[in-house]
Amino acid sequence: MRNAQLSRFYLVAGLALASVAALLIIGCGESEVAATPVVIRETVVVPGTPQIIERTVVVAGPAQIVKETVVVKETSVVQQTVVVVHTATPTTAPVTTPTAAPLVQAGTLRVAVGTVPPPVFLPSKLLWPTNLDKVAWGVVEPLTYHGISAPNLGEVSARSLAESWTVAADGTSVTFKIRKGVLFHEGWGELTAKDVAYTFDEAFKQGSLAKIAEEGTWMSKWVVVDDNTITMTSKPGEKLPPLWARILSNNSQIGGIWSKAVFDKLGADKASQTPIGTGPFRVQRWVANDQVLLEAQTFHYRETPKVKLVLIREIPEEATRLAAFIAGEVDISPVSLRFLKRTLDQTGAHSQETNTATKVVVYFGGNYWAKNDLVAKTTVPRRTGLKPDDAHAWIGDPDNPAQFEKATKVRRAMAYAIDRDAINKTILTGLGQVGPGTWFNFAPTDAGWKTAWAEELVFSVAKGKALLRDAGYPNGFTASFFVPPDVPAIVDSQVGQAIAQMWRDNLGIDVKIESTAYAAKRPTIIDRSFSDIYIWTYGTPAPDEPQVYGQYPSLGWNPGVEIPCVAEAWYAIRAELDIKLRLSRNIEAQDCLDKNAWNTIIHTRPVFAVVAKNVTWKPTTLPGVDAGDFEKATIAK
16 A cells, blocks of 8 residues: 555656557467587677677587677777577477467567676576566566565465465465476576475575575475476474565565576576576676676567567766767666756656665664674674774664764764755655655554654754764765665665765764775675665564664675664564554664654655657566566557
């Protein structure tokens, strides 16, 4: 309901959202059984002028020669790692013919994104955000599939690899029926329960970097019953979280179901570079930090693409992306709210919301206060990022009450110094929403709402200066503020720049903006040596949902803080089905958050892309990516 209300709010703001008619195709496609695909990887030095690169490749299987010509256009000398899949002529295996009339696929959909990640396709190596694009771009599919709203407990989707499922009466396991007839690309056979088990076993193995391993801390074994049946079990003493289905869906971090046969036949290294999925698109070419070329499957059970090809180009700078869009060089591009109206006016294009509204949050990194890991049931060593000194005035020492209180005053002072209304008006052009919600997403209309919670959104330079003076910093201090420039779907760097300037002007803080690429900074977040203030986003879950956002100390991503009261509330209700009990514990945690001010909300914002006027495209939710669900796009003639 909350997400629906927010969506209606942005519709009232006057943004024209495109819609596309759903084309439903019933039946199964013709399968192809091919010789083993061979992946050719090579490094190409590309000079400043376009050149033709021609390769001759001998392909395993029936004797043949494959030639490929690639035109590469760059403005400077670069080195590129190119992944191209070459396959021998397949033999046809008889299967059921689709009952619907053949769909005529036409056109190349051109998409601009902030980043094209490396071509990595092994479950254990799918760290964030490389786990997201494979699903969003239609190469691979998650186990469950959901639309823009959160799935209910046990909700079944006809669009999932898991065709149905049954939850055990004691809430400790789920048995899935896997859809029959779903084929891997390039003739790698039919997806079965063994592929599902392989995916999770590989993702959860020792030393895995997989994001899903951080999310599914309650998962234990995946037991194959038969080719189309598999049971997911929880760890001893654990039960399924209420929203377990979402964790396995396109709305979360699963990274897709991958082929066991590819791993068994090619080995881990080659499998990691072999893009074989079951999605509506197969990979023709994947060049990190440059482009991806996708080819549509001629039939897909979930939705058959209407376009023939998708060309995804990395264009990191927003000004350059939008210039390419205005010039008609790309059909879809992410856009900041401050440029939305201007771009629409210049082009006659339309806008499309690509994700549910998200909260933009400033986290005061380095506040690692947890001493016990409730999940691992171990003592937590002192984090290297816990630096409660004058060089990190916002970090509190949980073992030093006086210093802890000083740091709390600093964080609260910095919250007071942010003029959220001014940011919304000047940068978001009034399309954001300032307050009155909280981190746990309580609003004044919710049971348990407390007026005191809205205080963090108050703009008062006088209150901020008084608190900073009481904390012993009347003339400010030096602070490092991490504003990642390379994840526009997550962070609008202009908002970060504005906040930094307000801290300088209103409190005299010497703010040094850290603009390292997020991928380079992430390892310090994982190993808990991170100690900067930073800007990020958080979703808009219901107030009764178990919420922890990585703040338990088990290895994995977190927002640079480990807050015991948040982790304890989450742990207590992670499998609780009683809504009143969940609300009660989250109210307690919100009180703790309010008391300690370990983060501060800036606003809630929608996430949009601009779409060429001859293209219709209405994706489902796309968390953390600039664009996806290309099977829902149509190019008008």
